[in-house]
Amino acid sequence: MFINDIVIIGSGNVATNIAFALRNIGKNILCIYSRSPEKARKLAGNVSAPYTTQLDMLPAKADLYFIAVNDNAIVDVTARLKGVSGIVAHTSGSVSMSVFENVIADYGVFYPLMHLSSEKLMDFKSIPLCIEADSRKSFCALQELACALSDKVFPVTSAERKILHLAAVFSCNFTNLNYIISEEILKKNGLPFDMLHPIITETANKIRNSLPSKLQTGPAVREDLEVIGAQYKLLDDFPQYQKMYKLLTEIIIQKKKDNEL
């Protein structure tokens, strides 16, 4: 089965990026759904597709229905798609594929492992796409579409996808918290955050050539108790960051002792 006619449900960051990416490879966007008439009209206009604000008005037949809405709306949308002819796939990192069981005939998951923003469209070529499906037939169809969009397509089960999502929370969401804390500490001392841009870029680039467990640097891995003590004290005005500094330093020191670094 070759996917050509596609319905997109949603008009947020993921839906917008997917709509543009599909249009760019010449797919036919049958219809875009959004609760918001403004957002529906805007996205549909940008990719030259029809739109609707009513789920009941969606075509009853398509090759693929993308559900790219908030996690907590997926169940409701799925119920409204009962009986459609075509593969139904959601794009969430944390919702199991089993959400479709006993409701949808052919289904799957199509999860882009990337921060997507409607304000900055991304080239899909280098975005890992994680694919899962209820049957070999649905899987092959989704995989073919994914390979047309990206060079990095992975078969990933629902359980694995949750692990990937958790790993991304550490590597990205918690990393951004590190950046926020730096921003705050620097600002309080009248220093510009952009002084850290080069070293942050270097930290992220280094892991392309070596595993992070081979790359740990800093006072904790050196067990430099003098610097650790002085830095802990510098955080006296930030008790939560102090707690965090202590815990993360302990984790690094323990990993070093266990020869994991």
Added chain:
Amino acid sequence: MFINDIVIIGSGNVATNIAFALRNIGKNILCIYSRSPEKARKLAGNVSAPYTTQLDMLPAKADLYFIAVNDNAIVDVTARLKGVSGIVAHTSGSVSMSVFENVIADYGVFYPLMHLSSEKLMDFKSIPLCIEADSRKSFCALQELACALSDKVFPVTSAERKILHLAAVFSCNFTNLNYIISEEILKKNGLPFDMLHPIITETANKIRNSLPSKLQTGPAVREDLEVIGAQYKLLDDFPQYQKMYKLLTEIIIQKKKDNEL
């Protein structure tokens, strides 16, 4: 005063990068010191300079003596440089400039805010160089040299440098710990770490156009308690990471409540 004749004390990551960078802008490296004859010979050979393994054999007169040794060796090296004619500057993020007081006549600090590795030499043009000195004369000399090496030269006091170093621990050392934890969780589940490369790069790139406090994403900032609970449970085998997940999630939720995100 124009700096041309330079002595480099040390042969590690910082010393090696600085030696090559100085040679590349045509400075005259008078002598390289290292305790290790092999390392001294290797670095000196690479930058066509003489070397010694004895501090007492260093030239008594130079425009600049760079002390690029471990933090805990700076005091000892400084004592041995008593009486030299020329500016003495260390390259450490965490050692105060006052280490030179009453020992050295003209002194300063020349701190590159970057992970430097002797195995991968860096172009200094985009490395922030933080400069401090005991006098206007020494400062101007160090600043002129720094500007010949880099486009990003900042006057930074010892107190500010410690703050920068602390911020770099959060943004870089603790971020690498996030990568390590991701690597470990993925490995345990048979997933390759490099699936995260694109989203890690994107996370680091995004802060070039927007402050991190405007960029937080993920289950914590959405206060998505269902995903937070499920992810916490996925960490059952890693009690320390669970503690970390809880603390960092609490910090993000509180910042959101305080309208800081």
